Amino acid sequence: MRRMVPMWIAIIAGFAMLLSAFFPMTESLGETFGDVFNVVAAIAFILGAGSLAKVNLAKVSRRDPGWGFAVVTLICFTITIVVGLGKFGVPQNPQFAALPWSGEKEAEGGAFAWIYAYALVPITATMFALLAFYVASAAFRAFRAKNLEAILLLSTAFIILLGRTFAGVVLTGWLPDWASGLRLENLSVYIMQVFNTAGNRAIIIGIALGVSATSLRILLGIDRSWMGSGD
Amino acid sequence: MRIVATDCGSTTTKAILIEERDGVFRQTFRGEAPTTVEDPFADVTLGVTNAVTELQELSGYKLIADDGTIIRRASVNDVDGCDMYISTSSAGGGLQMMVAGVVREMTAESAKRAALGAGAIVMDTIASNDRRKPHEQIQRIRELRPDMVLVSGGTDGGDTKKVIEIAELIAPARPRPRFGSEFCLPLIFAGNKEARTAIERIFSGEGFALSIVDNLRPTLEREHLGPARERIHDVFLEHVMAHAPGYDKLMEWANAPIMPTPGAVGDILQTIAKGRAINVVGVDIGGATTDMFSVFGGIFNRTVSANLGMSYSISNVCAEAGMDSVLRWVHLDMDERELRNRVKNKMIRPTTIPQTLEALVFEQAVSREALRLAYVQHKAFATTLKGVQQQRTVGDAFKQEEAGKSLVDNMALDLMVASGGVLSHAPRMEQTALMMIDAFEPEGFTEIAKDSIFMMPHLGVLASVNPRAAMEVFEKDCLVILGWCVAPRGEVRAGKPAFEYTLTRGGTTLAHGQLVGGEMRLVRFALGESGTLEVRPEKGLDMGAGAGKPISREVRGGSVGIVFDARGRPLKLPHTQAERRACVEKWLKSLEVYV
């Protein structure tokens, strides 16, 4: 029972979504299920917040190492909720000027928008910036000319890298026009357009087939492992 | 130099005499007598004295004193006595151990490797993921009566919780040792060093004799079995042997520590593999169990297939392999119901020997399956370490290799050593060779030898005190070279050319020919001869140099010769019974197996 109900929900919703893509009269059905998903996701959000609060409160309660951070998390969590729900500093929506709290919580000038713009965005950008460092470190470790494949990959990468910089233009600019295809910048474009695209599409076709087969398995109720392994 | 060596087996005690003559060590005489470890004698030295007495009668030297002890001579010029006495023992069922670790495939497996390598029989392996509930594990521990327990688990600085958990299961279960009720059960801890204090606390005063050695898996990337193996040997002598009847005396007699028989066999094979820089597989097929040893790339592994044997366990071999698998090697008409009853009769009367050719053919068919199954188990156990981090580069994007690959590679295998009744007592050497080839499916060039009189245990101990003597005797007297198996890896097409061979010596061609798929051929190449064998395989077939590439190699002659095997690898037999019989009969005929 515990497994049958979710399985059937998945099967029915899945088929509805599939049908609505091809059969116009079932379109609304697809939309309905889409809405249902959003509602469920929204309710689940309460569980998510609950989990967050519980884990951090427990940490504080047990005085686990680093519990101070949990306190900071909880404080920030509370502030953001209060600020967001209370719409502090949010200007009135000019369309519904008469109604209190009619402004959007994200509206420019509100406290929530301030948190977003002056706390979240810079922090996010910092994290994102780390990526540059990681790309370098990963490339440094992974690109070792160990075997034939690696050498091929390495040289291709080298061409692309040079072709995308001025160095490429400078290095191979002397090539006559009839051999312009061999100029690094052109070579890199060619590699990206032909080899890369072809390879990428092969992967995409495989993925597409994989997605359809996976979906079909779920729709036919053959694959129930998403509900937990075992029977 | 005169050395007396004995091996106290569970039924017979075998003694050999090794003498240095003209600077070369040779094995000269042998004798045997029933082992006397059980009632009514209950003193192992009686059997030893009897066996050595036989040596004395044969050699003419006086070796046994009037009080039954072995005489040592004062100088090498004395006629009587010997200079050294060494012994191995597997009497009373050998050394039986229980091992434990955290993860079955990791520390528990390393612990098992350590125990098996030391020559023990592993009764059970307890691990946190052995799919048994804790109370089931406890039940099992209580049922077992091991001689010794080896506990491992956790890398150094790694898991302590589960190691201690396992210790906490073993302690209240209080396994009782086999011998003596007041005897403390020896327990060796070779796990996470951070768990040592807790382990000491758990096993203090609980009837355990705890000893702690270095972690046998300090990191997952490294296995360090030496200290654990040595401690097993020590404990075997101090605790287990001391409680077996007569062993206190035997230990006094011996000049080197008494080793468990399989441990000694492992040692000699390791010595040989290292000395000649080759990969070796050795097998000892017994009545109840089959011991398999391998050294690949210098890494030694041993497995004991507990219920694969030719007498006590013959029925189990048939049950495990299936009668169909056994009968596929048989070219004669046999009634299955009759055979099943015969198998059971052999099981309950294990000492009988086949009298008719038919019975021999059947028994040898069973032995192929026993060996094959034991080899499968061995391959699964002899692996690279599991749980190792893989450092990837872009070059690995296409093949992501797994950890835990089998070390056993039939193409890299150089020498197979056969021992045990059914192999070493086969009426014709060709039978031994074919049984080994059928069961192991060697690829490329593989030399096949048999242990003439099961001398390997003696030589293993000898290797620890006099490696030169051990090596010389091993090469000259222990091994009987049967010859070579030359077989390509890959699928052959029946009737289509498979490979060509040319055997030359100093420019003269001794033999030349071509084999087609599914064919076997024997080229006699007598013992003592040597030559160069060149083989040119067809496309898709590999003889060791790569698919389709020719290869040549020095070969020695043997009592069988060179067996060319173009049946392909993996070996496939025809599906229908009639075709299969015809095939098997053809092979038997071309190798002159049963004449």
Next chain:
Amino acid sequence: MAKAYTPGLKVTARTTYRVRRLLPVTGDVRVKVGELVSAETVVAETFLEGDVFPIKVAGMLGANPNELAALMLKRVGESVQVGEVLARSKGIFGMMKTEAKSTAAGTLESISDSTGMVIIRGAKTPVQVRAYVAGRVAEVIAGEGVIVETDALFVQGIFGVGGETWGPLVIAVKSHTEDLREELIVSSMKGAIVVGGARMTAGGIRRAREVGVAAVICGGIDDADLRDVLGYDLGVAVTGSEKIGITLLVTEGFGDIAMAERTFQLLLAHAGKLASVNGATQIRAGVMRPEIVVALEARGSSEIFTGGATAGILDIGTAVRIIRDPYFGFLGTVSALPEQPAVLGSGSKARVLEVALESGERVTVPRANVELSST
């Protein structure tokens, strides 16, 4: 060497049979030396230490193992019932407490602060050892058990399954060559030790189990029938602990084979008497063969037998049984013991002997393939 040791099975009309009846762990012996006991008399009894049930309490509470001691509601040594609360967590600021309940009953034996495991020791289980044969207590081994001695008809079988049992000896067949067929088993044989002649048929075994026969003794059994009875193919001959509700014992081997006539006549002579049967077989180092013991009134015997493997000396004129095909099961006497090894049909060289079969024919067989037919 004109003589050789050869194994054989003991079949004897009268011997002094001594049997050790020991407890698995130390306990109390209930009888005294010289006391007469019946097969069912409890001679010793003890309690086996209870089973151990580990419970991972810290894990159940989501607590660290080192906090466990403070959270335990039960102390070491206290008795615990299934479902009883063992420990309770502190929760988050005193709220949302979780409890760990015991999944086993027994005594709390230990609490581990490194693994968070609590060990509960179940109740002790009583173990009783009975006399197995009617006789006299010859010796008491303090705390361990006794040795019971009796004059007995003693027959060793070659193979059996099932454990110890006893009951009146009933002969179901007319001759030692007759198979034990289904219709020969009648309901009055409930609880009896039924002796058949040659092979015990599948039908016979089935009927015997239906009727409730304690044990069946025959000359042979078919491998396929044994597999049906056990439900699996027996791989290694270590038996005795099967739970099949009946003890089966064969005196000769597998297949169509008649019981040795002497064995049959001995059993026939004691029909109706109380016999003890043990099917336990162990063919390893320390051989154990199944046995049939019929206690006789004491008359004193020169020979004392304690079970285990037997062996005798082979000489010209010795009665032997051939135990390997192609002459499997044939009986005869040794007519020649050639000194030199001979080449067998299989091509092997082995020491052989010549047997004059009952039919008068003389055959040559390897020495390893005969056993003494009765001693």
Next chain:
Amino acid sequence: MQIILSVAAARMCAATACAALCAPLCASPSASPPTPPLSVTAADVPWDAGGSIEISWVPAANLGSATTWLVERSEIGADGTSGPWVTVAEVAIATTTTTAAKLSHTAPYWFRVTAVGSDGSSSPTNSPAHTTAHRNFFIGEKLPLFSAILTVCACVIYFILAARKGRPMKVRRIAALEAIDNAVGRATEMGRPILFVAGIQDMDNIQTVAGITVLGHVSKTAAEYDATIEVPTSRSLVMEAARETVQASYLAAGRPEAYNADLIRYITDEQFGFVAYVSGRMVREKPATCFYMGCFYAESLILAETGNSIGAIQIAGTAESSQLPFFVAACDYTLIGEEFMAASAYLSGEPDQMGSLKGQDAGKAIASVLIIVGVVLATFAALSPGGFATAALGALRGILGS
């Protein structure tokens, strides 16, 4: 398939560009005012969802100064002719048809067309055409996709049935999945936790579902080994799904008491906030094993590199082709695209599921054949335009619906 599409697209672009260039040339440069079209017809687009109507008109012989057509619609009023008029499209003068989309299929629409010139507009068509868009049973242009899906499904079902009948299904080994036991064992021996990240998308993404499926297997192994598994999630719904799955796994492994829901926790929906938490956790707790199974974007490399720096065994799987190189470079094992999708079937080992993988392969074979045929035809068509190859290529393109 994609290659053919791009070739086709390039050719079409060229054609339209040509037309656009030609249009001003074709139009008469006379100064006469634009002439309205002679007649307008509106027809429902067949085989659609009912949201579009195709409008076509017949231009007058002399267009005057008209340079574009203005197509308008109206729906209010009894006859709809009175407006208000809403622009549907403004199209080049060479065109005579257009399609009005996003319409309702419940009421009729009226359409009128006006010729617009540089010097002003003509009067609209005097009799606006009207029709109602019909919602059809099936969307015609999705037929190729639909038949492709049906074909793949048919293959999959066929092989599932074959597998049920006992036909042996051999699936190549996937090292990454075989390594799960190893990876979990490593964490157990080292006494460290296992980290499982199921991507940063919600449960409506099939990759997340596939990730949760793998989680089911990993957590069952973890339960058997008695290892700790932590699952930080970036969506609440994923957290719930993961909890259900892991709990079921612990139950199946016979260790329900070892399940701890608090180890499967929601962190934040914010991409980099999530990354910050996870990588921070990695550095502090040093998990011995990390799994990344799901939909990943920029965070893939941050996570994988952090994991690599702490010496963890890492197993990744994603269908985001742009993130695959990062995972391949930084992880021990990577499930590439379809392998990831096949993981659940592979892990289950059930014949049914294995059969579905075979069916997928059949689909791949069909795609390969189409690619080869298309490439060959396109090559020939390029070498000798207008020949048989061109026609065949056109036909193939027609069948594939592009």
